[in-house]
Amino acid sequence: MTKSKDIVETEINLFDPQYYFSRELSWLEFNNRVLHEAIDPRTPLLERLKFMSIFSSNLDEFFMVRVAALKEQVAAKVNKLPPDGRTPAEQIEMISLRLRPMLMQQHQHFEQALRPQMAAYGIHLLDYMDLSQEQRIYLQKYYDEQIFPVLTPLAVDPSHPFPHISNLSLNLAVVVKDPETGEEFFARVKVPKVLPRFVPLPEDLRVRSKERRAIWAGVPLEQVIAHNLESLFPGMNIQEYYTFRVTRNADLAVEEDEADDLLLAIEQELHKRRMGGSTVRIEVQASMPDTVRVMLRRELGLKDRDVYQVEGLLGLVDLISFMELPLPELKDPGWTPVVPPRLRKIPEPEAGNFQFDAEDDEDFFAVIRTGDLLVHHPYHCFSSTVQRFIACAAYDPNVLAIKMTLYRTSGDSPILAALIKAAEHGKQVAVLVELKARFDEENNINWARKLEQAGIHVVYGLVGLKTHTKVVLVVRREENCIRRYVHIGTGNYNPKTARFYTDLGLFSCREDLGADLTDLFNYLTGYSRQRSYRKLLVSPVNCRDRFLALIQREIEHCRNGGSGRIVAKMNALVDQTLIAKLYEASRAGVKIDVIVRGMCSLRPGVEGISENIRVISIIGRFLEHSRIFYFYNGGKEEVYIGSADWMPRNLDRRVEAIAPVDDPEIAKDVQEFLGIMLADNRQAWDLQPDGRYIQRHPGEKSHEQNTQKILMDMAQQSGGVV
Structure with a gap:
């Protein structure tokens, strides 16, 4: 039985263009969902004007970057075809239509x-x-x-x-x-x-x-x-x-x-x-x-x-x-992010006068030592979590070094102001500033100069790669040891976008994560050719291979008589190799849910190819930005979060970091988030085999399930305070 099934699988070319949507047309369908929010009478009037603006702004960038690139390919007579098999000229024509x-x-x-x-x-x-x-x-x-x-x-x-x-x-x-x-x-x-x-x-x-x-x-x-x-x-x-x-x-x-x-x-x-x-x-x-x-x-x-x-x-x-x-x-009802309960007693780092109390049992580092901490923006307050962590590190006399990557931030970033203070206090501070962050280049150049003037080690990344990962490493002296604290996130260190981008961040002092981040920063700032990591999935080193292996493991569970399950949430899914692997998993019986905000080249629901794959997109008042990956693993479930989408650029041409969520309670929380999204019947759209998206609606006997409203309610019910 297994042998014949394997033979059938080899007879179908899973890379056939008919199984892939155009990434450009898929992006237009995403923007069409944005336009729907501007048309939907359930959206408050001024919010509808906002979505009208976002639709137009998105299109501007689409033409400035994607259509411009297609025109350059036409001029250069590029012959390499994308997964959907359309030439650049055909893509431009279809975009216009x-x-x-x-x-x-x-x-x-x-x-x-x-x-x-x-x-x-x-x-x-x-x-x-x-x-x-x-x-x-x-x-x-x-x-x-x-x-x-x-x-x-x-x-x-x-x-x-x-x-x-x-x-x-x-x-x-x-x-x-x-x-x-x-x-x-x-x-x-x-x-x-x-x-x-x-x-x-x-x-x-x-x-x-x-x-x-x-x-x-x-x-x-x-x-x-x-x-x-x-x-x-x-x-x-x-x-x-x-x-x-x-x-x-x-x-x-x-x-x-x-x-x-x-x-x-x-x-x-x-x-x-x-x-x-x-x-x-x-x-x-x-x-x-x-x-x-x-x-x-x-x-x-x-x-x-x-x-x-x-x-x-x-x-x-x-x-x-x-x-x-x-x-x-x-407008939408006002939303004030809450402080996670474990962090409520920590003093706020106010401008210029934050005093770190190393004797306080409730200081940020003590909280992390009691166990990993997950924060979820904008439901959790950015200034009281990520910003506070870096301020604590900047002022704590026991902190020896701070290292972080910077892809995008605000022009008046309190985080970078804290890093400058840290350097003034004699700490070793290193910041990798990505100068090639599209449309944020000038802002990042200005910050790079200010940081260098403050005596901070500023690195501009690796030749040929964008550094897109969102990580902070804090090295602290404690009693008889040196301990490393980490923050690994899915979003940028930007207090402004943190108010309306949904992102996850993991705080931990696990030794293996600290060692991995040390190796990663050595890779970024020195001549390291680190090829293996204890816990992290790192692009372009091992991220693609690890994801392929995780999907293959689900396939093997199904082939051995068990069950397989994958839930993957990201901004875009266009990598042909990973999509083909998901098709292989679907054909083996793995049940797959993909939550993609924007571009998706995977064609779900195709008989014999992807009937076990469901794709949804969630569009709401907050921009869905977090990346989450769940694998059932025969009951030994694994959850990962990080900065990488499943796109060739994220897997091959960017430095990215994906971290496992090892704390069982936090892993359950993340799985609950995924479950809420999959049950959404207000903001969710189902991708059809023909490329259309159909918005879900509550049935006559069912209640409205609005993901972002549910998560706001959950944050408030946790008793968090500003």
């Missing part, structure tokens, strides 16, 4: 549904043509005093070449006519980003209704400029004007092997990014005539498929500004 109806839905819903709902609540986003005379007079004065001095009209004629259009800039394409010669000319006016996108009207000029007072009223900045163009072109007749927006390639191309100074090389590339790479997309007002559209497309080096017509306002990414309105009833 899939995206257009999504954009139409977004803009129609904003114009026809959200704007009227905003007005019903006293938030009036007005069109200039609908303004009263008093409102126009006010905006004329505002234009003269605040806007006009900032504007720079750029003509296009034989003596004025077509101007550089900066990345993500909103512009007016203006056609003017010389009344003396009858000649028509084209000019570009950039809508300045230094001014508010939506110009507010004073309270006495807001629109009021009998039902509700006006909370806010304003006009898009580009409309104010458009109705005052005569001031920019005196003596000329304004014939027509149209808005357009350009997206450029914004990925960095740094030849690390040839760069004598990596920091300087990346600074030079950042300058190029600000100037803008090749154009990859133009969004135009739908009413723009063919003559103007063709001219823009030609001057920007684009094809017809790169032009996206928009009905209504361009650049809906700016809708995020409405979240600043003081209208809590139109």
Whole structure:
């Protein structure tokens, strides 16, 4: 029986492109789920505007990085095909076809549904043509005093070449006519980003209704400029004007092997990014005539498929500004993270005056010595856990050394301020700063310089690899020994994103984890070629092989008459080798649940291939960011958390760390989190074999199971305090 089954398995090519979704189209489906949150009437109004903004912001980055890369592959005539078997040109064409109806839905819903709902609540986003005379007079004065001095009209004629259009800039394409010669000319006016996108009207000029007072009223900045163009072109007749927006390639191309100074090389590339790479997309007002559209497309080096017509306002990414309105009833209920019960008695590390009490039995290190500690953000307070741990280490006189990796952090990071204090107190401090963290390069360069000036050992990582792992190692002198404390997480050391990214972090002083992190930092900062680790799964060293082995073990349990079970939660699943292994496991009888927020190339529910695999995606008020891996292992269950998704870049081209959760009680807690997600019927979407996602809904007799709300309730019920 087993032999025949093995023969059947060898007859099917599990790497066949028909079993894989395009990662690009899968990403678009993820963003479509984001758009659904903006359309879902269960989402509070201002949160819906936020999701509209996120949808647009996500698309900007998608074009700047993914579409730009595909265009470069087309230009370079790349022949290597992705797992789904589509050429780069085919991918670009399919992106265009899939995206257009999504954009139409977004803009129609904003114009026809959200704007009227905003007005019903006293938030009036007005069109200039609908303004009263008093409102126009006010905006004329505002234009003269605040806007006009900032504007720079750029003509296009034989003596004025077509101007550089900066990345993500909103512009007016203006056609003017010389009344003396009858000649028509084209000019570009950039809508300045230094001014508010939506110009507010004073309270006495807001629109009021009998039902509700006006909370806010304003006009898009580009409309104010458009109705005052005569001031920019005196003596000329304004014939027509149209808005357009350009997206450029914004990925960095740094030849690390040839760069004598990596920091300087990346600074030079950042300058190029600000100037803008090749154009990859133009969004135009739908009413723009063919003559103007063709001219823009030609001057920007684009094809017809790169032009996206928009009905209504361009650049809906700016809708995020409405979240600043003081209208809590139109937002999600406020959430205040709690402090885990075991940490409540530890003094808070307040700015500059934190005093560490080494005699206190409740200090952070004593808590960890009593057993591993798991924290779950944003349900647990970041400042009272991760931030506090590093502050304790910085001020504790018994701490000898602190080492950490930094991928992304905030511009005013209290963690790095604490590290600077630690260096000032004479501790050995080493920080690996990843300069190539996309769109955070400049922030990381600034921190790298500040850390170096404070006497901290700053390392920029390994050539050819991004350091994406999230780890801290603290070396402390205690009585007759040196003890190592670790934090291994799934998220960045960023107090701002920790408020709305879901992430796990493990604190421990287990000797094997401390020894592994020591070896990992030696690998990162020195010339170590460490190939084996006691507990950690480390990319690019052993992570892929270990995951394949863990899946194979479940296969062997099934083949030997037992049962197999895998639950894997991550941001993206696109690695073909691991997907093929999951297919093999499914065919052997292993039951597999995959929780993927974004891209998923695995095709579930295919008879004979993946009928034992279920894929869900959870989209909610918090961004699901944690990575969790569960293996049944014949009843000897194993749980892992860490920084790596199942993508080639995470397994082969990044430094990542995945740690086992060895504490049985903590492992049960993590399994409970997974169980709650798998039972979700509010935020969960099921991936179908044809690539569609279907959102779950509570049945008539069942209660709503909202993962993130349940986890917030659980955190509050634990009795945590801020």
